Amino acid sequence: MESTRRDFCRVFGLGLASAMVGIPDTAYASSLESKIESCLSEKIDGGKLTRHETIAFLVHDYVAGKTIVSRNAHVPMQTASMVKPFVALAYFHGVRNGLYRYTAVNMKRLMWMLRDSCNHSTNLIMRSLGGPDEVHHLLIDNYPHIFKQMSIVEYIPKGGKTYKNMASADDYNRFLQELWAQRLPYSDKILRYMHLPNNDRIYKRVKSIPKETLVYDKSGTTGMLCGNMGLLSAKGKDGKRYPYNIIGIIQRDRRADGVCWQYSRGWIIRELSGIVYEHMKKKYGLI
Numbered sequence: 574m575e576s577t578r579r580d581f582c583r584v585f586g587l588g589l590a591s592a593m594v595g596i597p598d599t600a601y602a603s604s605l606e607s608k609i610e611s612c613l614s615e616k617i618d619g620g621k622l623t624r625h626e627t628i629a630f631l632v633h634d635y636v637a638g639k640t641i642v643s644r645n646a647h648v649p650m651q652t653a654s655m656v657k658p659f660v661a662l663a664y665f666h667g668v669r670n671g672l673y674r675y676t677a678v679n680m681k682r683l684m685w686m687l688r689d690s691c692n693h694s695t696n697l698i699m700r701s702l703g704g705p706d707e708v709h710h711l712l713i714d715n716y717p718h719i720f721k722q723m724s725i726v727e728y729i730p731k732g733g734k735t736y737k738n739m740a741s742a743d744d745y746n747r748f749l750q751e752l753w754a755q756r757l758p759y760s761d762k763i764l765r766y767m768h769l770p771n772n773d774r775i776y777k778r779v780k781s782i783p784k785e786t787l788v789y790d791k792s793g794t795t796g797m798l799c800g801n802m803g804l805l806s807a808k809g810k811d812g813k814r815y816p817y818n819i820i821g822i823i824q825r826d827r828r829a830d831g832v833c834w835q836y837s838r839g840w841i842i843r844e845l846s847g848i849v850y851e852h853m854k855k856k857y858g859l860i
Contacts, residue, residue: 602641605632605852609642609845616841626825631742632849633750633818636857642849646742649722650824653793654690655745655802656725656738661687661763662748663708664698666715669758673701687791688769692729699728705738716757719747736795742820745802749789749818753804764789767803774801774839775819775846782850783808783860796828799838807850807859815857821845 609630616622629650632642640646652659661683667673682698685691702708709725722741729738752760767789776788782805790803800822807815821842829835853859 602639605849606642606644608848608852609644612845612848621837622823622841623825626823629742629820629822629824630845631746631818631820633746634853635750635753635816635818640746643742646746646820647722649724649739649741650800650822651736651793651795651798652723652725652738652740653795653798653800654692654695654729655791655793655800656729656740657686657690657695658748658752658763658767658791659712659720659723659725659740660695660698660702660708661766662716662757663702663711665757665759665763666711667702675759683766684769687763687766688771690771690792692731696728704728716751719751720744721747736797742802742822745820746818749802749804752789753816767791773803774799774842775803775821776805779843779847779850781847781854785860786850787814793822794835796835797826798822798824799835799842800824801842805846805850807853807857810858810860815853815859817849817853819846819849 613622613628617624622628627645627648627650629645629648630642631640631644631646633640664673664679664683668675679698682694685694686698699705699708702711705725705727712720712723712725721744722739723744724739727737751757752763755761757763768787772792773788773790774792775790776782776786785808787806788803790801792801802820804816804818807817809815823838823841825834
């Protein structure tokens, strides 16, 4: 995870000078928000989104040191599998405090949980921590500055059809910021697991994002939700790294039939991610 630490140091070594590159920050943020809202309006008008779906979208720019897009970011929504990095944090909190051992078996369970989104592995880890209620209170009690709208109340049911665990885009954003700053227990290990190749919706198959971009993420899907939370560390033409968080969540009020809804909403999140990258590219001179 040495590359992660180097990325972090490079970003915060850039200082205010880098944040001032290009158009002013206020115009820069409002311009991106306008592009996102315009895209969503087009999807609604074209029948690819409905007005009954709740859409949360957030972008946090580490170089500027601010959140530049925030749409329904404070609204608690289903976590689906996006709860899994939180479970990893609860586990590593226990390891740091000598309550659990970081064993080879648990290494595999964490990998299966975060790379493969294995619900069985997630439930085994949650059970070893005392269950959903214990995980919830451990996180709320020890990291109240991160988890303000989060609620973990159940194991992940068979088939992954979980609807009761909740968190907001703001929760994911605060978690990712603390993780990237190495302020959480075993941050480097959690980032390493989140960096393993997976079927994400913010980088993979987004044509405008080059392969040199580093991705740390977790997606989530239920019959009522399609989402992805993650951090993209983009590469500039100057060789430096320009990281940003992106959280996209689309939730409907009733369960969809089949996978077509999930598939189509996944592509909408990819399109929004592409818009964000193009905007950051213009701002910071990305490759």
